[in-house]
Amino acid sequence: xxxxxxxxxxxxxxxxxxxxxxxxxxxxxxxxxxxxxxxxxxxxxxxxxxxxxxxxxxxxxxxxxxxxxxxxxxxxxxxxxxxxxxxxxxxxxxxxxxxxxxxxxxxxxxxxxxxxxxxxxxxxxxxxxxxxxxxxxxxxxxxxxxxxxxxxxxxxxxxxxxxxxxxxxxxxxxxxxxxxxxxxxxxxxxxxxxxxxxxxxxxxxxxxxxxxxxxxxxxxxxxxxxxxxxxxxxxxxxxxxxxxxxxxxxxxxxxxxxxxxxxxxxxxxxxxxxxxxxxxxxxxxxxxxxxxx
Numbered sequence: 001x002x003x004x005x006x007x008x009x010x011x012x013x014x015x016x017x018x019x020x021x022x023x024x025x026x027x028x029x030x031x032x033x034x035x036x037x038x039x040x041x042x043x044x045x046x047x048x049x050x051x052x053x054x055x056x057x058x059x060x061x062x063x064x065x066x067x068x069x070x071x072x073x074x075x076x077x078x079x080x081x082x083x084x085x086x087x088x089x090x091x092x093x094x095x096x097x098x099x100x101x102x103x104x105x106x107x108x109x110x111x112x113x114x115x116x117x118x119x120x121x122x123x124x125x126x127x128x129x130x131x132x133x134x135x136x137x138x139x140x141x142x143x144x145x146x147x148x149x150x151x152x153x154x155x156x157x158x159x160x161x162x163x164x165x166x167x168x169x170x171x172x173x174x175x176x177x178x179x180x181x182x183x184x185x186x187x188x189x190x191x192x193x194x195x196x197x198x199x200x201x202x203x204x205x206x207x208x209x210x211x212x213x214x215x216x217x218x219x220x221x222x223x224x225x226x227x228x229x230x231x232x233x234x235x236x237x238x239x240x241x242x243x244x245x246x247x248x249x250x251x252x253x254x255x256x257x258x259x260x261x262x263x264x265x266x267x268x269x270x271x272x273x274x275x276x277x278x279x280x281x282x283x284x285x286x287x288x289x290x291x292x293x
Contacts (some may be wrong), residue, residue, distance in 0.1 A: 031068045048226030115276035118152075119143055122166065124268050132202070133176040137270060140167045150273040156238035157183075157226065158270060169272070174207060174239075175200045175264045183260040184230035185209055185239060187256065191216070194243045195224075197239070197258060204257060206243060212254040218245045223259050234275045 001085070007131060018245060121137035141146050141164050149161045151171050162172040183197040187209070193216045195209040212218060222242045228235025244257040 017264065080155060112235045114228065114234055116270040117276065119145065119274060121151075121169070121270050121272055123270065126157075126267075131176075132200075132264060133173055134162070135171050135173065135267060137169050137171060137272075138167070139272060140165045140169050142166055144274065145169045145272055149275075150226070150233040152237055152239060152271050153262045153267060153269075155263065156240065157233075158262045158267065160232075160265060161272060171270070173264050175205075175260070177202070182230075183233060183239075184231045185224050186225040186235075187212070187218055187226040187242060188225065189217070189219055192263040193218060193230075194227060201257060204243075205260075207240060207260055209256040209258050210248070210253065211243075212245075212256060214247065214253055215256070218242055218254065218256055220244065224256070233276065235274060237273070 015027070015172050016246040025260075049126040066111060111174040111209050121139040121143075123135050124138045125136035127134060130133055145164050147164055150157060151159050151161060157174065159171050159173040160175075160183075161169050163170045172178065174181065174183065177200055181197070185195050187195060187198055193212060195212045197207055198210045200206070201208060207224075209224060220242055224239040224241060226233045226235055226239065238261045240258040240260040242256045243259045246255050247253070248255055
């Protein structure tokens with residue numbers, strides 16, 4: 001016999017390979033049921049996996065719980081700190097309100113630049129060609145609406161009343177390019193800075209606040225509100241925040257590009273602001289009334 005067949009180890013290896021290939025081919029066939037050796041092996045492997053996975057999952061869950069406790073403790077400490085600050089702030093606000101009330105009582109002053117009432121209105125018409133300029137609401141003269149009243153949304157100032165009919169009013173948005181639509185503003189910084197809304201940048205979709213003195217430093221992110229000095233709008237109506245500041249072409253004043261707080265595109269419900277403290281009439285208004293009389 002050849003020397004190859006006399007080597008028992010090679011014969012055993014060859015037979016093992018043949019059996020293994022046969023078993024693999026047999027196991028790969030599509031069958032409705034599996035043999036008892038396969039079932040036995042699967043059961044043993046599944047049992048072993050369960051023995052290993054349960055302790056591992058338990059340890060992993062314990063580690064996660066410890067981490068959650070640590071995170072909860074850290075957040076709790078932060079919340080306690082903020083709660084203490086909130087209590088101090090509420091106490092300070094309460095004291096300031098009391099002082100303000102007492103001082104107003106001494107001065108017998110019941111109104112200020114911030115006092116106003118609101119008249120709720122619903123947008124009933126909007127011209128697609130002038131979407132960023134005008135809209136119509138369902139409130140008019142019978143509801144106490146007058147020209148030049150400020151109009152706000154829940155987020156902030158959106159414009160003013162341009163014209164009034166008996167049962168409806170036309171609102172001119174501050175996103176219009178009408179440079180005559182001027183509104184006195186205050187930029188809240190370390191030092192309050194006055195300016196005027198004069199136009200709107202349609203490309204950047206930002207309000208232009210002009211006539212800012214060149215020696216005033218306007219910080220990005222500063223809040224912009226109405227000043228109440230224009231004689232029509234009350235003080236404190238939110239306009240937006242400063243996104244960029246540029247000097248004018250002559251370098252004498254600055255222009256602030258303000259990101260509006262209100263969304264001029266989606267407007268359904270608005271509020272017309274009726275100022276309690278009446279402004280002083282200008283010379284032009286007095287002369288006009290004299291001519292009418």
